Amino acid sequence: MxxxxxxxxxxxxxxxxxxxxxxxxxxxxxxxxxxxxxxxxxxxxxxxxxxxxxxxxxxxxxxxxxxxxxxxxxxxxxxxxxxxxxxxxxxxxxxxxxxxxxxxxxxxxxxxxxxxxxxxxxxxxxxxxxxxxxxxxxxxxxxxxxxxxxxxxxxxxxxxxxxxxxxxxxxxxxxxxxxxxxxxxxxxxxxxxxxxxVAIWQWKIVIEGNQDHAGGTTMAERRDAGLTAVRLLAAIDQEFPRHVGERTTWTTGRIALEPGAPSIIPGRAEILFQFRDISTEKLAELETVLRRLIQESNRREKCPARLEAVSLSKPAxxxxxxxxxxxxxxxxxxxxxxxxxxxxxxxxxxxxxxxxxxxxxxxxxxxxxxxxxxxxxxxxxxxxxxxxxxxxxxxxxxx
Structure with missing residues (x-):
């Protein structure tokens, strides 16, 4: 031995x-x-x-x-x-x-x-x-x-x-x-x-708004990519629990607003988002939910969002x-x-x-x-x- x-x-x-x-x-x-x-x-x-x-x-x-x-x-x-x-x-x-x-x-x-x-x-x-x-x-x-x-x-x-x-x-x-x-x-x-x-499915969500002056632009006129990002992430956090497995997790790792200044309405938001599970079927279900939530956001918001796959690994x-x-x-x-x-x-x-x-x-x-x-x-x-x-x-x- x-x-x-x-x-x-x-x-x-x-x-x-x-x-x-x-x-x-x-x-x-x-x-x-x-x-x-x-x-x-x-x-x-x-x-x-x-x-x-x-x-x-x-x-x-x-x-x-x-x-x-x-x-x-x-x-x-x-x-x-x-x-x-x-x-x-x-x-x-x-x-x-x-x-x-x-x-x-x-x-x-x-x-x-x-x-x-x-x-x-x-x-x-x-x-x-x-x-x-x-x-x-x-x-x-x-x-x-x-x-x-x-x-x-x-x-x-x-x-x-x-x-x-x-x-x-x-x-x-x-x-x-x-x-x-x-x-x-x-x-x-x-x-x-x-x-x-678990497999990790990484995504980039890009939201396009209109960069403008924070004082001169009325609230009705604004296309604020930052606010759209916040509302979309809140919708994800509300909907995902209805579709998860026992150990599913999801994380927003980064939210970057451009240009990122206090007196400028964000004209662009970039979100790095991931979810994890050991089941490929569950991962595919979550992707479907994510795409639907982005589609709903695009019908509701002034700032369109698009989804880009960064990496889609396989569970082992x-x-x-x-x-x-x-x-x-x-x-x-x-x-x-x-x-x-x-x-x-x-x-x-x-x-x-x-x-x-x-x-x-x-x-x-x-x-x-x-x-x-x-x-x-x-x-x-x-x-x-x-x-x-x-x-x-x-x-x-x-x-």
């Missing part, structure tokens, strides 16, 4: 969090010097335990086991949101190191830009062969506006190959991750066996055999400590699932906090879940 060194696992996590340290969390955006330092740190750790490390043309780091036979793939991502937590993503990568250190035939991967600084899932999309050169050309940083090509050149990655994963090499992919919610904590449980990963169901191995391992380590649950967040697993079976294990998040520097998980829960993951990996390799 493989022996998981949980002390070294925690020590690696603590060492990695020092790169880009911000308060009790980490600021390590994609392709920044801190991010690239963390990737080099990871390659050093891979080499220490006998893996063969490499970095590709978008920053994916892959450590390959040198032995013969079928392998498991394990990992996640190591860049972070701005001023975010120390475990989101890094947990899965360091867990992969712990599996390999225990002598299991495991390749470890850190996928680049899962956090979406340059559009989202750049690394896992490249590894699955669906990221085109044209998409790389078109991508830019959501905060700074820097193009992805410029960022890759600055990070020393320009011109490097970006080969897809060898699907035939792997029996499956395990990803350990923090829950980023409160279900486990509220239930008094310590592990979650993920049943599937986790592999039943891998889930069973996680459940059996959890029962063996601490009976009754776990539950089966869907993931409300997107993960690299949903893209890697296009090539091989995948499974995810969630650790509890204290207070459900994520994408913030105060994100945390109890050390004893991290250790427990690492033991569960080790047991599951060993079971699945033996199936």
């Amino acid at each position: 493989a022996q998981i060194d949980t002390a070294r696992f925690i020590a690696d996590l603590q060492e990695l969090r020092k790169i880009g340290e911000f308060k009790t969390g980490v600021h390590r955006p994609t392709y920044t010097p801190q991010d690239m330092e963390s990737r080099r740190w990871l390659m050093d750790r891979m080499a220490e335990i006998g893996l063969e490390p490499s970095m590709d043309g978008v920053g994916n780091v892959l450590g390959k086991h040198k032995g013969p036979g079928i392998k498991l793939l394990a990992g996640s991502h190591i860049e972070t949101q701005n001023e975010a937590g120390w475990l989101d993503g890094a947990l899965g990568v360091v867990a992969g190191l712990a599996l390999a250190r225990a002598g299991l035939p495991v390749d470890v991967v850190a996928c680049a830009d899962e956090e979406g600084h340059y559009g989202g899932f750049v690394g896992s999309r490249s590894l699955t062969g669906i990221l085109t050169e044209e998409q790389i050309d078109a991508a830019s940083n959501r905060t700074t506006g820097q193009t992805l090509r410029e960022a890759l050149a600055g990070a020393g990655l320009a011109g490097l190959p970006r080969p897809p994963l060898e699907a035939s090499r792997y029996k499956g992919f395990f990803e350990m991750h923090i829950e980023q919610g409160t279900q486990l904590e509220n239930a008094g449980l310590r592990a979650g066996v993920v049943s599937g990963i 169901m986790c592999d039943h055999a891998m889930m069973a191995c996680l459940a059996e391992a959890a029962e063996a380590v601490q009976p009754g400590c776990w539950q089966k649950m869907p993931s409300g967040a997107g993960h690299d697993s949903q893209y890697i699932a296009r090539l091989m079976p995948v499974a995810m294990l969630f650790t509890p998040s204290i207070g459900g906090i994520s994408h913030h520097w105060s994100e945390d998980t109890k050390i004893e829960d991290l250790e427990l879940c690492m033991q569960i993951l080790g047991g599951a990996a060993e079971r699945f390799l033996a199936v």
Whole structure:
């Protein structure tokens, strides 16, 4: 039986969090010097335990086991949101190191830009062969506006190959991750066996009005794109609850008014809007509702709105055999400590699932906090879940 060194696992996590340290969390955006330092740190750790490390043309780091036979793939991502937590993503990568250190035939991967600084899932999309050169050309940083090509050149990655994963090499992919919610904590449980990963459907809603003077234009004359945006979003928030599933969520991530001055009536509004669900049928229903509400807004308002699809991902169901191995391992380590649950967040697993079976294990998040520097998980829960993951990996390799 493989022996998981949980002390070294925690020590690696603590060492990695020092790169880009911000308060009790980490600021390590994609392709920044801190991010690239963390990737080099990871390659050093891979080499220490006998893996063969490499970095590709978008920053994916892959450590390959040198032995013969079928392998498991394990990992996640190591860049972070701005001023975010120390475990989101890094947990899965360091867990992969712990599996390999225990002598299991495991390749470890850190996928680049899962956090979406340059559009989202750049690394896992490249590894699955669906990221085109044209998409790389078109991508830019959501905060700074820097193009992805410029960022890759600055990070020393320009011109490097970006080969897809060898699907035939792997029996499956395990990803350990923090829950980023409160279900486990509220239930008094310590592990979650993920049943599937939601799809995220991203939209841009553009509303065209008429920019004019805030004092000289009467209320009757106005075509205020900002007010139309507010009324449309209120209608969405009122209607969507009639059409949701158990874990459907929807979010208005940004409302940008142009020109954005206090004494000017907004002539244009741009809304970034998303909804999430694990059911494709439910997603399609919500799209129908959204289109109907925009149509109704256009009949009622002076400012027409149009809907543009930004990205429509697919939900990914986790592999039943891998889930069973996680459940059996959890029962063996601490009976009754776990539950089966869907993931409300997107993960690299949903893209890697296009090539091989995948499974995810969630650790509890204290207070459900994520994408913030105060994100945390109890050390004893991290250790427990690492033991569960080790047991599951060993079971699945033996199936």
